[in-house]
Amino acid sequence: MAEGGEVETQTTIAGDQTEKSIDIDPRLIQCPICLEQLRHPKSLPCLHTFCKECLNIYITQEADKFATLFPCPVCRSETVPVDSKEKKENWAKQFPTNNFIIEVSKTNPPKYQQHECDPCKKRNVVNVAATVWWKEYNRFLCDTCLHKVQNAIDDDLTLIEVKSGQKFIPPIATTSIYNYCPKHKKEMDLFCEDHQSVCCSTCIAVTHRRCEEVTTLSEHGDKVRSSNQLQDMRSGLQNVAADMESLIELIKTQTKHLGDGKDDVLKLMTDLRKRIDARLDKLQRDITDEVVTTYKEEKQKRDDMLHKCERMSKGIRTTQALSESNFMDTDDMQMVSVLQRGNMEIKSCKEIITQISKSLTNVEMSLDCDDKLLVDEEALILGRVKVVRSLAEVPIKLPEKQLHSANVKEVAKLCIKTATDVNRCQATGLVYLPNGHIILTDKNNKKVKLFKENGELVDELTLKGKPWDLCMVDNNTVAVAMLNKNLISMIRMSSSKLSIIPGGDIEAGKQCDGITYKDGQFMVSTGYSSNRDIYSVMEGQEVNVLHTPSAKPYYLVYDPTTSDVIVSLHTDTEGDTVLYRLSSDGTTTEMAKVGLLKNGNGVDIDEEGNVYVCGRASNNVVQISCDGKIVRELVTSESVKEPFTISVSDHRFVLSSDASDISNYITIHELY
Known part of the structure; x- marks a missing residue:
């Protein structure tokens, strides 16, 4: 095969330049790995140059067994060899030779560096010249320390004289590329307990500065080993x-x-x-x-x-x-x-x-x-x-999901306040997506935010008004009820980007609070308005009022099993209806009265038909089975304060709070 520079053609510098020494920065001809003058210099596509021997050792120790590329030792750029099918030992010689470095090196012959004895320097005895380099442990030794080492260790030692002209290349495998932050190019030696992620010092300072518990990676390692994880x-x-x-x-x-x-x-x-x-x-x-x-x-x-x-x-x-x-x-x-x-x-x-x-x-x-x-x-x-x-009868016992009788536990607490937020967060709308992402509306900061399940911010979008609730239209489209604009904004959602759909707004002409999507049309509630209506609206059609409840309907959700819309009412008056079903023909069916549940807020439904509703004044989350026979307090006032809204996905749900001291956080709970 044709290798990218194995034949090191050295072009002679014309004229009198061969007789003169060129005044250059010594770092130009210094290998970033061994920190000595470059020998047989090989250049990577990112233009960083290394000794062929150093690059070969780095590749063989760093490249994964099945990898077809490796990161540049300096800038971490992914580098593909000319022929990745060859053995890794042959990759280094495939890269082109830097003839410019060779010519410059001719006019700047290598100067051997004075190395001090490492054991002597550790004992604060300075300026003791080393005579040999101990390769296995990357240590420089004087004659006295060498004698002590040889007497104490029976194994053969690889010793190289300091003035031999050979390179002192320490083992590279001790520092894995996975220990470096791909974003900040720093060693990751810290661990954020809040987000369960390994970070570098810059990550902690920028992204995790509001996190409550940050430890060293070593301390976290000891903690994990001492537990049953x-x-x-x-x-x-x-x-x-x-x-x-x-x-x-x-x-x-x-x-x-x-x-x-x-x-x-x-x-x-x-x-x-x-x-x-x-x-x-x-x-x-x-x-x-x-x-x-x-x-x-x-x-x-x-x-x-x-x-x-x-x-x-x-x-x-x-x-x-x-x-x-x-x-x-x-x-x-x-x-x-x-x-x-x-x-x-x-x-x-x-x-x-x-x-x-x-x-x-x-x-x-x-x-x-x-x-x-x-x-x-x-x-x-x-x-x-x-x-x-x-x-088929599968010989594996599958967990029977009976969510109406499952236990619940909090599994994560995510900070939703971002660097550009001016006010405290107020998550008025939540959707827990099947892929584990969470999309929410932050009314106080006029934003829609998309987070991963581990708390990492994927993207945020600032709106021209205050959003309240939101719902999914399809896998890539989200509808947001704009509280003070009397319209519904359509937002396109990709894996890593939120964007307004141009011309996608739907003019409702009425207050937009709670929102859900049913059979090609939006069902909307007007909780903040003096006219307390539940109405339907479609693009290009007039608003159709379906029902006027007795209290403020801040939230509602579509039940696909019955085609009903479930509405929660913000009331704490004894005997009042706090949760009811609205059928397609306009009839209503009461599901709960004020009692265990007070001031109904966010509401959602799981795949089994169980209904979940937040009691803002009762400081709880109540679950009602699909047949209405089981009504239980799923999350109590001991673990939740002023629950705002809720979204269910499979056997998990995410919950927000309106309490001023914890509104910057949302919690994830698991049914088991």
Whole structure:
């Protein structure tokens, strides 16, 4: 192959320049790794130059076993070799030789640096010249200290004379690229307990300065090792690995059974073909197409499931091996990385197992045929393929979600105040997205904000007015009720960006507070207005008032199981209705009176039909089962104060508060 500069052609400097020394900055010809004058200089695409020997050692120690690139030792830019299929030991020589450095080096011969003896310097004895370099421990030694080391250690030592001209290149693997912050290029040696993330000093100063508990990575490592987190992760990995193996075997068995069924049907079809020669070609082609199409469709489904399971199983086995490695007791960074990776894999694996178990079906193919050799066009001569599907029995015990009787615990507390916020936050609207992101409206700061589940801010968008509630229109569109604008703003949401949809505003002409989306139209409440209405509105159509409640309706939610709209009312008068259903025909059904629940605020519904409503004055969150028979205080006043609004996603929900001392935070709770 043609290598990028293995032949080091050295162009001679013309004229009298070869006889003169060029006055240059010594750092220009200094290797950033060994800090000595460059020898056989190789330049990376980012234009940083290194000794070929230093770069080779760096690549072999830093590049992952299966990697096809490596980070530049200086700027951390991802660097791809000319031919990544070659061994990593050959990558360095593929990069072009810096002939300019070679020519400049000719006029600036290397000067050997005076090195002091490291043990003497540690004893505060300075200016003791070193005579050798101890490679294994990257230490410079004088003759006296060398004698002591040789007497104390029986192993062979790699000793290089200081004036030998060789390079003193310390081991590079002791500093992993994962210890450096990719944003600030600093070592990450701090840990934010609030966000459960490893940070550098700049991250702490800029992003986490309001966090309550920040420790060193070493202290967090000791804390993790002294707890059951590692053991719980290992146990979890072991359990899901066993479940995944069972699922893989089941899918393989089903695939084989599916193939056997296909073979049986085709064999029977071939036998019957002998009895019907006149229509054989057409009927055989029709039935074969149907069988093969069914087989391909069902097999493709199982191939996709199998690929997903095997890929997850491979990742789990890798994480299991890493969790048992020796570095878990010594390398805090790697330990935290493996811990977080393992917990994430446990969660993903459980989700995949549940998803596949619910969709995996047995497929039985048979041939419904008539033995009579009839020639009528409508006769069942060769037969018809019959496909019967039934839900597969998966040999894995899946958790039965009965959210109306589940326990609840707080699992995270996220700070939603950002660097540009002027006022205290007031999260008046929340949506907990299926991907774990949380989008919210901050009325006091006139913003819509998008956060990750770990508290990281993804993006924020400043609006020209005060937003109140919001709801999802589709996977990429959010509708925001603008409190003082009498309109609904449409916002496009990508994985990392929020943006106003030009011309997407819907003029309501009435106060917009609570909002939900139903059958192509928006259902809106007017809680702050003197006219307390529940109305529907669509783009280009007039407002249609559906109901006028007796108290302020700040929030409402659409129930897809009944097509009703559930409305909470802000009242604490004994005997008043605080929660009710509004049907499509305009009739209302009371769900709760003031009592356990006072001043109803945010309301949402889970996949089982259970309703969750915030009691702002009663300082609680109340859950009502889908049949209305179970009404319980899910979150009590001991753990919540002035709950504002709520959003449910699967077995978790996120909650905001209007209490001035905690309104800058939202909490995530889990039903288990």
